[in-house]
Amino acid sequence: MSDLGRHDGLVEDLASHLDPVRPLPAPGSRAALWLAAAVLLGLALATRYSAAGLAVRMAVPDMALAALGAVLTAVSAAYAAFATSVPGRSAAWALLPLPAAALWIGASGLGCLRDWLVPGAPLADAGEMRGCFGFLVGVSAPLSAILVLMLRRACPLRPNLTAALAGLAAAAAAAALLVPFHPHDTTVSDLVVHAGVVAGVIGLNALAGGRVLAGRPG
Amino acid sequence: MTLTLALGAAETRSLVAGTRAALQVATVGRRIDGAGMALEGELAALMAAAQGGDAAAYRALLKACLPVAAAAARAQGLRGEAVDDAVQDTLMTVHRARATYDPARPFLPWLRAIARRRAIDRLRRDGRRPREVHDPLAYEGEVDPGPLPGAGLDARERGAALARAVAALPEGQRQAVEHLGLRELSLDETARLTGRSKGALKVNLHRALKALRASLTRGEDR
Numbered sequence: 001m002s003d004l005g006r007h008d009g010l011v012e013d014l015a016s017h018l019d020p021v022r023p024l025p026a027p028g029s030r031a032a033l034w035l036a037a038a039v040l041l042g043l044a045l046a047t048r049y050s051a052a053g054l055a056v057r058m059a060v061p062d063m064a065l066a067a068l069g070a071v072l073t074a075v076s077a078a079y080a081a082f083a084t085s086v087p088g089r090s091a092a093w094a095l096l097p098l099p100a101a102a103l104w105i106g107a108s109g110l111g112c113l114r115d116w117l118v119p120g121a122p123l124a125d126a127g128e129m130r131g132c133f134g135f136l137v138g139v140s141a142p143l144s145a146i147l148v149l150m151l152r153r154a155c156p157l158r159p160n161l162t163a164a165l166a167g168l169a170a171a172a173a174a175a176a177l178l179v180p181f182h183p184h185d186t187t188v189s190d191l192v193v194h195a196g197v198v199a200g201v202i203g204l205n206a207l208a209g210g211r212v213l214a215g216r217p218g
Numbered sequence: 219m220t221l222t223l224a225l226g227a228a229e230t231r232s233l234v235a236g237t238r239a240a241l242q243v244a245t246v247g248r249r250i251d252g253a254g255m256a257l258e259g260e261l262a263a264l265m266a267a268a269q270g271g272d273a274a275a276y277r278a279l280l281k282a283c284l285p286v287a288a289a290a291a292r293a294q295g296l297r298g299e300a301v302d303d304a305v306q307d308t309l310m311t312v313h314r315a316r317a318t319y320d321p322a323r324p325f326l327p328w329l330r331a332i333a334r335r336r337a338i339d340r341l342r343r344d345g346r347r348p349r350e351v352h353d354p355l356a357y358e359g360e361v362d363p364g365p366l367p368g369a370g371l372d373a374r375e376r377g378a379a380l381a382r383a384v385a386a387l388p389e390g391q392r393q394a395v396e397h398l399g400l401r402e403l404s405l406d407e408t409a410r411l412t413g414r415s416k417g418a419l420k421v422n423l424h425r426a427l428k429a430l431r432a433s434l435t436r437g438e439d440r
Contacts, residue, residue: 010306011280014313020271021317086318087311087335088328155315157335 024154027082027089034078037146038173041139045177062110063179069104070176076100077169081147084162085154085213094161097168104172105195135181136197139174140167144205148212159213160206167205171198257282258324266321280309283329290333291340300340307336383433391426394419399427 024030058064077097083089147166156162175198261282267275284305291304311332319328384395397408398419405416412419 006302007284007305007309008281010309011277014280014309015273015277018268018271018273018276021269023269023320024317026320086320087315088323088331154318155311155332157331 024086027079027086030082030150031075031078034082034143034147034150034169035075035173038074038143038177041143042177045181062107065107065110066104067176067179069100069102069107070172070179072100073097073104073172074169074176077165077172078147081151081162081165081169082154084158084165085151085156087155087157091158091161094165097165097172101168101172104175132178133193133197135178136171136174136193137201139177140170140197140201143170143173144201148205151213156213159211163208163213164202164206167202168198170205171201174201258326261325261329262321265316265319265325269316269319269321280312283309283312283333286326286329287333287336290330291337294334294337294341296337296340300344304333304337304340307340308333311336379434380430383430386433387426387429390414390418390422391429394422395426395430398423 058067077100080093080096083093083096084091144166147170148163151162151166261279264275264279264282268279287305287308288301290308291301294304296304308329312329315332319325384392384400387395393412393414394408397403397411398405403411405419408414408419409416414422
């Protein structure tokens with residue numbers, strides 16, 4: 001039997017504390033806003049870019065594909081994160097970034113394969129690896145934080161899924177921003193470092209971000 | 219055919235009845251599609267007004283949400299108080315998430331998504347609590363406090379046996395039992411009615427009870 005008295009009390013309480021709210025913009029607009037923040041971060045780092053190095057790297061097909069995959073992953077994962085943060089939107093949006101992520105990971109893997117097939121390619125030294133690691137973590141962290149803060153304004157009913165998508169978006173954006181700085185071609189150890197950082201960023205987002213999103217005060 | 223053989227007659231009947239009920243629900247569902255569309259539009263308008271700060275519209279909207287939230291909770295398998303808890307969680311989430319509703323989109327899918335998720339959360343929370351693993355056994359062993367089948371017949375039979383035994387008593391003892399025992403009159407009233415002394419009535423009642431005990435015990439032993 002339904003406890004009508006108890007519900008009526010809560011309805012009265014909520015209605016008496018009603019403040020006007022502005023409907024949130026569509027997920028696409030909100031994703032565009034976050035991507036703009038990521039681009040701004042990229043522009044802030046532009047002083048350290050080497051245009052010639054970037055041109056050389058983009059001439060290599062698999063590196064260009066990997067960069068394109070990272071950009072598309074960041075865009076689609078950000079959209080999916082915002083879409084899944086709105087009640088009533090299908091959880092299937094979470095599948096949206098998968099093709100782009102496959103392109104990103106596949107093309108990066110192809111880079112490794114090429115280095116493996118062509119012996120004598122210079123391997124990244126420990127200092128360069130540390131630099132990549134620091135860059136990926138340093139860029140992913142603020143982008144994740146901004147994204148999670150933006151997502152908190154909505155109401156993710158599957159907080160862990162939304163936070164994991166946010167992590168994927170942030171990690172992909174960081175990887176895309178890393179391309180112009182990358183001091184060497186992709187190698188196996190390089191890919192392992194990237195994959196580790198991406199998995200770490202996604203995992204941390206799902207753990208911490210999920211809690212942040214689930215525990216949003218009323 | 220196999221179905222009829224595999225299931226007992228009672229199960230088959232209930233299956234047929236269930237199928238009939240489902241068909242009726244489907245027919246009624248088609249009939250109220252128009253009404254559903256009207257409700258959808260009404261709720262969307264109320265929510266848009268609530269987003270603007272209209273408390274009366276918000277109150278009406280939340281009340282209209284109650285049955286939808288309860289139905290979603292029951293559909294997830296919640297029962298009893300857990301349904302009410304899930305409805306409360308849903309109302310709180312609707313309040314918190316009201317900015318995420320886009321007035322250009324239908325309201326009910328938005329609401330149902332919240333209600334379903336809150337019901338699942340409630341199920342998970344309840345699932346984490348320690349439970350009595352022998353609950354099914356306790357349920358099996360539970361004694362139904364209601365009367366057993368045939369209890370009425372039994373009571374009637376015992377009443378008839380008592381009436382027969384009382385009727386078979388000598389006149390003085392019968393009067394004492396009827397007035398003092400069955401009608402629960404006082405000794406003074408009984409003495410006035412029967413014209414016997416109170417002492418005689420006490421003796422008669424004592425003897426009558428002894429005789430009844432003897433005759434009824436004999437009857438049970440048979």
